[in-house]
Amino acid sequence: MQTAARAMSITATPAVSLDGVGKVFRSADGEKKVHALDGIDLTIAEQEFLCLLGGSGCGKSTLLRMIAGFETPTTGQVAVRGEPVRGPGPDRGVVFQDYGLFPWLTVAENIGFGPRRRGLPGADVDAAVQRFLSLVGLERFATTFPAQLSGGMQQRVAIARVLANDPAVLLMDEPFGALDSLTRETMQHELQQICDELRTTVVFVTHSVEEAVYLADRVVVMGGGPSVGTPGHVELVLPVALEHPRDITSPEFNELKRELLAVIHGTSTAALR
Ligand SMILES: Nc1ncnc2c1ncn2[C@@H]1O[C@H](COP(=O)(O)OP(=O)(O)O)[C@@H](O)[C@H]1O
Ligand SMILES: [Mg+2]
Structure with missing residues (x-):
């Protein structure tokens, strides 16, 4: 019963909600305003x-x-799982166009970076690395450095690295x-x-x-x-x-x-x- 109620409350809370969100940028001298967004209401x-x-x-x-x-x-609220951002x-894991990998770390070290930083035990970090390496089909490239990979492969590493944090x-x-x-x-x-x-x-x-x-x-x-x-x-x-x-x-x-x-x-x- 308790579990069912909890499951329901989890599904009822949106992953992301944007409520009347707007954004105005100011130019460097503060003179000019750039009205980038207005009135964004979205529930994801x-x-x-x-x-x-x-x-x-x-x-x-x-x-x-x-x-x-x-x-x-500038106006409105953004929340993730009900918590204001x-x-x-x-x-929240972010992937950009330009991969953003750590060039001095291997593929496996890039993927293990987040779990290690969160203080997971070594065995759990290794398990996460293996799981996400295999998920993106890069098992054979664990010890390769990003610069040696194609763009598509680098982006696979970036996706695996973000997913390893379980966002x-x-x-x-x-x-x-x-x-x-x-x-x-x-x-x-x-x-x-x-x-x-x-x-x-x-x-x-x-x-x-x-x-x-x-x-x-x-x-x-x-x-x-x-x-x-x-x-x-x-x-x-x-x-x-x-x-x-x-x-x-x-x-x-x-x-x-x-x-x-x-x-x-x-x-x-x-x-x-
Ligand atoms: N830091 C900033 N300072 C001033 N204006 C910005 C800034 N970031 C984005 N903008 C302006 O906000 C508008 C929306 O930009 P952006 O979100 O990058 O659009 P898109 O991703 O759809 O191309 C653009 O006119 C852009 O020039
Ligand atoms: Mg853009």
Whole structure:
């Protein structure tokens, strides 16, 4: 009974909630204000894969950085599992486009870094390293240094390193943006499988409509941005109910792509219903 009640309260608390979130940056001299985001209300459920999709400058990275705790909202509240975000923390793992690995550590040492820092016993650190090495298919590269790996392999290490901390939320800012298109497709497929297996909650920033439709349970289309004269905001939230792995050539897939593109290019009001 007690366990059931606890399980219910856990599922009832969203992984991430954004409540009236806005962000105004000030220029270095404090004179000019940059209204980056306004009125963002979003609830992200446990185990959900959410994509933030939009063109350059609409505030995707700023939103992700506020969830990560690297930026503070000017208005509103950001909470992770019901706790207000006050700064970065191990409950949120962040993966950027440029991998950010420690070049002086081997692949295994990079992955074991977080668990070791959290004070886990050596045997547990080793077990975590083995588990996540194998999850990203890099068992043979445990003693290799990052510089000797391809971009796709380095990004696999970065993902394994973050997942080894068992974060509540995985935050990814255009993580495959620097990869060639074939590697990128492989990585999208692998990430989807890993998140499915681990049941990880993910917030994934992309400007690729296809990437969003391939990965997301829900796509949040963002628009606006200081360069177009309105603060960044949510234009549309579109659920994607297709089975995984998704067939990017199917009519259903392409219909969703068309709908999102219409919103992004501002050609459809029907899609905004
Ligand atoms: N530290 C900052 N200081 C001033 N303006 C910023 C800062 N960070 C982002 N911005 C501005 O906020 C807007 C949104 O940026 P960003 O979140 O990086 O957009 P996106 O990731 O969607 O391309 C842009 O106009 C950008 O120039
Ligand atoms: Mg960005």
